[in-house]
Amino acid sequence: MAFKIGLLGLGTVGTGTAKILQDPTGRNPLLQTIDIHRVGVRSLDKPRSVKVPSEVMTTDLESIVTDPEIDIIVELLGGLEPARSLILNAISHGKHIVTANKAVIARYGAEIFTAAEEKGVYVLLEAAVGGGIPVIxxxxxxxxxxxxxxxxxxxxxxxxxxxxxxxxxxxxxxxxxxxxxxxxxxxxxxxxxxxxxxxxxxxxxxxxxxxxxxxxxxxxxxxxxxxxxxxxxxxxxxxxxxxxxxxxxxxxxxxxxxxxxxxxxxxxxxxxxxxxxxxxxxxxxxxxxxxxxxxxxxxxxxxxPGAGSGPTASAVVSDILNIAAVLKTAGETHHLHPLLSCVHQHYCSIAPISELVTRFYARIMTKDRPSVIGHLGISFGNHGVSLESVVQIGFQNELAEIVVVTHDVREGNFRKALAEIQALEAVDSIPSILRVL
Amino acid sequence: MAFKIGLLGLGTVGTGTAKILQDPTGRNPLLQTIDIHRVGVRSLDKPRSVKVPSEVMTTDLESIVTDPEIDIIVELLGGLEPARSLILNAISHGKHIVTANKAVIARYGAEIFTAAEEKGVYVLLEAAVGGGIPVIxxxxxxxxxxxxxxxxxxxxxxxxxxxxxxxxxxxxxxxxxxxxxxxxxxxxxxxxxxxxxxxxxxxxxxxxxxxxxxxxxxxxxxxxxxxxxxxxxxxxxxxxxxxxxxxxxxxxxxxxxxxxxxxxxxxxxxxxxxxxxxxxxxxxxxxxxxxxxxxxxxxxxxxxPGAGSGPTASAVVSDILNIAAVLKTAGETHHLHPLLSCVHQHYCSIAPISELVTRFYARIMTKDRPSVIGHLGISFGNHGVSLESVVQIGFQNELAEIVVVTHDVREGNFRKALAEIQALEAVDSIPSILRVL
CATH class of the missing domain: 3.30.360.10 (Dihydrodipicolinate Reductase; domain 2)
Structure with a gap:
């Protein structure tokens, strides 16, 4: 049983992917069942560091995602369009999808996974996060x-x-x-x-x-x-x-x-x-x-390595092999592998950032008055912000630079305290506000 | 489709495994298809921190591995016997195996995987290395x-x-x-x-x-x-x-x-x-x-975490789910998932340690003679050992303590040099020899 893939994009990751598929020696034997059937690119004339037979290359990407011989579409175009439309079209033609496109998945994942679920195809995306690191x-x-x-x-x-x-x-x-x-x-x-x-x-x-x-x-x-x-x-x-x-x-x-x-x-x-x-x-x-x-x-x-041609291609090809392995195992049955498919439909509730409880670091530029640290302390106290440390670091352009680290505080309260502090006559600016792990 | 498991051993990892399987809420829904059918223990009277119905428990481990209703045997006994025999008996009865037993796999892996290949069953062992860390x-x-x-x-x-x-x-x-x-x-x-x-x-x-x-x-x-x-x-x-x-x-x-x-x-x-x-x-x-x-x-x-009840049990249960997922996908077909099965039969050639090329650290105790570093240098040189540093650190019991770090050297040559050094009249002992990464 061999599997035909259609590769969309022959940039950095596409080239790395083609290289692995063209030289499967010494790697997983399942690689030998994968055949690069078509490769879609924007320009046929561009010099490439990987050799692909010219009859395999095309600029007509639509013809790849609708090609009845192709089992798996590997989308490595990046960007939102035409990637999204091609993925959806491929799914509607019953193709499995492997993609490295975090932007499309983060924005249109719901639409894509719903379509995939309906057609009974896989959408795998190991390369979309962490390059070559197995995490998905x-x-x-x-x-x-x-x-x-x-x-x-x-x-x-x-x-x-x-x-x-x-x-x-x-x-x-x-x-x-x-x-x-x-x-x-x-x-x-x-x-x-x-x-x-x-x-x-x-x-x-x-x-x-x-x-x-x-x-x-x-x-x-x-x-x-x-x-x-x-x-x-x-x-x-x-x-x-x-x-x-x-x-x-x-x-x-x-x-x-x-x-x-x-x-x-x-x-x-x-x-x-x-x-x-x-x-x-x-x-x-x-x-x-x-x-x-x-x-x-x-x-x-x-x-x-979170990026790079080889590492990201390693993740792309591992997804291709995963689909091939499961298709081989399943034979003529049409059950989707429950650990590879994605069926959750509800949206998670996300707390607004104002409800976050965390420690903060803030750098505050003040006019150097003896009482300024006292005023800061009072304003923080007004909003229940408890301080771990307040250090006057030095001077910059006649302004005193004060670094504050808080204990755990609700972000909303901290922001209210900062607004009050910003309004103090002795305060010039608050150039940095960072959270502390 | 539900899967029945037979759990051998209810120690630290067995208890952790039972706990995950008994409370699948909020975890992977596939967990709800797993049923602890039998649990084999050495003693029925021992107090347990996990509740297992008494009719499920038995001290007759053979009866579990031959039970026709059981799909997957989870071997968490540790040690070589009876673990090895039970695994082989379970395989001969067509059971899939999940084990955390590195000792058995490292020694009898060849026998076990050959038997599994013949019977068309899986042997998974994520928990055998690195506890809860996904690495296998x-x-x-x-x-x-x-x-x-x-x-x-x-x-x-x-x-x-x-x-x-x-x-x-x-x-x-x-x-x-x-x-x-x-x-x-x-x-x-x-x-x-x-x-x-x-x-x-x-x-x-x-x-x-x-x-x-x-x-x-x-x-x-x-x-x-x-x-x-x-x-x-x-x-x-x-x-x-x-x-x-x-x-x-x-x-x-x-x-x-x-x-x-x-x-x-x-x-x-x-x-x-x-x-x-x-x-x-x-x-x-x-x-x-x-x-x-x-x-x-x-x-x-x-x-x-390389060990511990919860982390190791997490790995054990992930193997159980993997098998369940693949069995579900495959339906009535009998193809083994090529990325989960293990078919290599040949033995790797392993180089003897004497051929290793590495850097070394050695600590040498010598009688404090002015020329001793010179003698060490000559002996090392006789065997082509090039030194990165030689430092006399101090004295212990009237002996001088000398630490040597070499450049890359073939271990066999380094050992010959050490033997020559050990024989030097000025050398008392060589308490530490360590390799350098």
Missing amino acids: QPLKQSLGVNQIHSITGIVNGTTNYILTRMESEGGEFADILADAQKLGYAEADPTADVEGLDAADKIAILASLAFAGRIKLEDVHCEGIRQVSAADIAYAQNLGFVIKLLAVAKREARVATSEPESEMLQIRVHPTLVPQAHPLASIHGVYNAILVEGEPLGQVMFFG | QPLKQSLGVNQIHSITGIVNGTTNYILTRMESEGGEFADILADAQKLGYAEADPTADVEGLDAADKIAILASLAFAGRIKLEDVHCEGIRQVSAADIAYAQNLGFVIKLLAVAKREARVATSEPESEMLQIRVHPTLVPQAHPLASIHGVYNAILVEGEPLGQVMFFG
Whole structure:
């Protein structure tokens, strides 16, 4: 039994995928049953680092997703359209889908999985989160019997690379971003990475798997790393922390509501002070890591390359093999493998960020008056914000720089206190507000 | 479709497994199709922290593995016999097997998998390595398209706990072992853990999966941590290393042989100097971690609790669900899922440890003569051992303590040099010889 795939896109990941499929020697023997039947590209003339027979290549992507001979469509185009329409069209033609497209899945997952469920086909997406790190399949299978409490991840390599360099070199964000762009670690338009949008897509996907419900992407609170300054990184270091862009999805038992057992999730992406001894603190450069906490499991962490042609292709091809293996096992029956299919239909309830309870770090610029720390303390106290430390670090342009770390506080209260502080005559500005893990 | 399991053993892991199966709420819905049909124990009178109806319990384990109603036997007895015979008997009665028994699989895997292949049943063993950490299934599936170059793991929690405490407290092995036994982190008979035998079982299993061949356990070179002293840990720290008991399986291209493409593996367990910046250096206490390197993947690491009732039970139950899911998908067909079954029959060639090329650390006690470092240097040079550093650390009982770190050297040559050095009149003893990662 052989399986024919239609490959959409022959960019970085598509090329890596074709390379693995073309040289299956010494790898899983099941690879030899996979045949690249068609490859869809935008331009036939572009030079390629992988050899594909010209009769296999086409610019007519529609003809691939409707080709009756093809079993599995491998969507590696990226972006929202035409990826979404091609995936839906492929599903309607009974094709299984393998995709690395976190943006499409995070936004149109509901539509895509509903269609797949109706047609009885698989949609696998190991490569969409964490590049080559196996995390989607372990969440579905190996960890599937756990009640997941939280997922905390460094899931964007570009921002972790920038933060790592800011930490080791003491440089400012804009300079290191510019250098990262030159070196190819950041894109010309870095918005999706540095604003945290890419990480938000990924944590929405992970949360959906971990908590078995759909996630509306607009419910994910998202802050990027543009506001993180060299000063914050240095102060964090002194306090025993490193700053990481964390993507967090967490189950929250709500004791305060009248509804019994109402359960809310927190899902958020923001720069965070991480204690230096925490496993995520030592994840450097473009590496990704995903920490899963659950019951009865405790903590497990998956670490590896979050991007790159080879690693991401490794994940893509493992999904292809998974589908091939299951199709082989199932023979002529039409039962979907229950651990590979995705059937939850309800949407998860996501708590607004104002209800988050966390510790905060804030850097406040004040006119140097003897009483200013007293005033800050009073304003925080007015809103029930209890302080762990208040340190006047030094002076900048005749302003005093004060760093505050709070105990656990409800975010809404903290924001009200900050609004009051911002209005104080002695306060110039509050350049940084970061959460503490 | 429901599945009936027969549970052999109701110790720590068996109890954890029963608890997950008895309370499937909020977990994978597939759990509700699993029914604990029989439980086999040594004594019916023992008090249990999990409630099992008395009519389900029996001391007649043979009657469970031959019960025609049972689909899956879950072997959690540990030890070699009767576990091995029960597994083989269950297979001959067409039962699928889930086991956490690394000792049986490492020794009798060939016999067990051959029997399973003949009968068309699965033998899954996620819990045998790394407790709750998903590593067996990712190796078979998510990483299955990679050519694995090496697996390097901290796979024994007891020894990592002891080494971590020796490092943080500066204590000696024997004292901390005694305390670990009191606290329940080490067994009354600690041999299997501290001599590295448990780690050897586990790396043999991982190597077999990664390199798709059978491993003879006697080919695994194994050294424990008894020889590691507080002094070694302190010197290692000064040199920028921590000492870890590593289990290593590595592919080795042999350039020197006449046979074309002959491939050998190195498989070994020994205390190792690990650079402080290496991901494995920061794995503390009873945690386990497994680092996999391959092509095109690069590096991925799996980290988590290597033992314990809940985590290990999580792995056991995930195997049960995997089998249930595949049986459901396959319906009445009798195709085995190619990524879950194990069909390789040949034995891997394992290089003798004398052919290993590695860096070494050695601690040598000498009578304090001015020329002794010169004599050491000459003896090392006689056997082609190039030295990275030679440091006279201090004095102990009128003997000088000299620490040597070599460049890469063939182990056989290094041993010959040591034998020559041991025979020098100025040399008293060589209390520690450790490899460097």
